[in-house]
C-alpha cells in the first residue's frame with residue numbers, strides 16, 4: 462500500500478460546514494483539487510498550495526441567485542462585484558420574460574427589455590451565440606440562462622398589442638427549440654409587462670412545447686400579483702400541467718394595501734398544488750419591489766423612489782412625489798416624463814414578506830437590476846440580509862435552512878448538477894462567512910455597498926473575493942441543461 466499524503470490546490474481549514482442540505486452543521490476541513498471538492502473531513506497533515514483559515518467561520522456552498530437580470534452584466538460587468546461580494550457564485554439569468562438572446566440587430570428594445578442594458582453593437586441573434594460569448598469571456602460567476610418569452614415576442618411580432626398568430630407562435634417555438642439545443646434551462650414569461658400582456662395562456666403553452674420532452678422549466682413573473690394573484694397562480698400551474706414540466710413562481714408577493722395578508726391564502730394554495738405537480742417559488746427579502754417606471758394606480762399608491770431615468774438621470778434616488786411637486790405636475794405625469802427608467806415601489810407588507818420567506822419551499826432570488834447608481838438595495842444585499850437580518854436577528858429560520866434556501870433547494874429546482882451542496886466530486890463553489898457579523902449594508906439611500914461578514918468566495922476552485930477585495934478571477938462557467946451538456 463502506498464501511503465501518499467493527499468495534496469490539494471486549496472485547503473479550507475478549521476471551519477464549520479453547513480453543507481446546503483439543511484443538515485446540522487459540523488466541523489470539517491475542505492480540500493479542493495481542479496475546481497472540484499476533493500475531501501471534506503479532518504484533513505490534518507494534508508498539504509495544499511494555498512490554505513485559508515476558516516476558524517470560527519461557516520463554510521457553505523456558494524449561493525445561487527435564482528432570480529436575476531444579469532444576462533448582460535455577466536459580460537459587461539464581468540467581475541460581478543454586487544453578487545460575488547454577497548457570496549453568490551451562480552446566477553440564473555433570463556427571468557421575467559426578458560433575455561439577452563435571441564435579438565435582431567435592427568430591432569428597438571421596448572421596456573422592460575431595455576433594462577438589460579444590451580448594447581446596440583454586438584447583439585446575439587441566437588441563444589448559442591450568447592452562451593458562446595460567455596464561454597469566450599467568462600464572468601466571475603456561473604451562469605444558467607433561460608430564454609424570455611417577451612424577448613421572443615419582440616423579435617417575431619410587429620405588433621405586441623395582441624395575441625400571437627399561428628405563424629408567430631411557430632416562429633417563437635423554433636427559437637425556443639434553438640435555445641433548448643444550445644442549453645437554456647427553461648423559458649420565462651412576464652405577462653405583467655406590456656410586451657406580453659396580450660399573450661394568452663394558449664400562446665404560452667404552444668410556444669413552450671419544446672420544453673416538454675426535456676422537462677425544462679417554466680418560470681414566470683405572473684400576470685397579476687395584486688387583486689388577481691390567485692387566478693395568476695392557477696394559470697401558472699395550468700401551463701405546467703399542460704406542458705408536463707416543472708414551474709417556478711418568481712418573486713412571490715401580494716402587492717397593494719388591499720391585498721395585505723393574502724399570503725395566508727396563496728401559500729396553502731401553492732402547497733396543495735405541490736402535491737400534484739412540480740412547483741418552485743422564490744422571493745427577495747424586502748417590502749419594496751423594483752421595475753420599469755409604471756403609472757398603474759396600485760403601484761403609485763405607496764412611496765415611489767426613482768432608480769434610473771433616461772431623460773432625467775439627475776432624478777435617480779429621489780422620491781417621485783418630490784419631483785412631481787417641483788415640476789408642478791401630478792405623480793402620474795411626472796412618471797410619464799421620467800420614462801423610460803426604473804423605480805422602487807413600496808407596495809408589500811412585512812408580514813407577507815416574512816411569511817413567504819419562511820415558507821418551506823421558498824428559494825432566495827435577488828431580482829436585482831444591475832443598472833445605474835441608485836438600484837434597489839436587493840442587488841447588493843439580498844443574501845446577507847436573509848442570513849443576518851431574517852435568520853439571525855429576526856429568527857425566522859435556522860441558519861442551515863437559510864443556506865439551503867439559497868443553495869441546495871435552488872440547485873435541485875433548477876437542475877444545476879453537482880452544485881448547491883458541499884460534497885466530494887461537486888464543483889468547488891464555496892463561501893466562507895461569519896455567522897455572528899454577516900449583514901447587508903446596502904439600503905435605499907446608499908444601495909451599492911458590499912455586505913459585511915463575507916470572508917471569502919470561491920468559484921470553481923478560484924478564490925474570487927477575500928476580505929472585501931475582488932481577486933480579478935473570472936472562473937465562472939456556463940451551466941447548460943443537463944441533457945444538453
Ligand SMILES: [Zn+2]
Pocket residue numbers: 556557651682711712828
Ligand atoms: Zn419580475
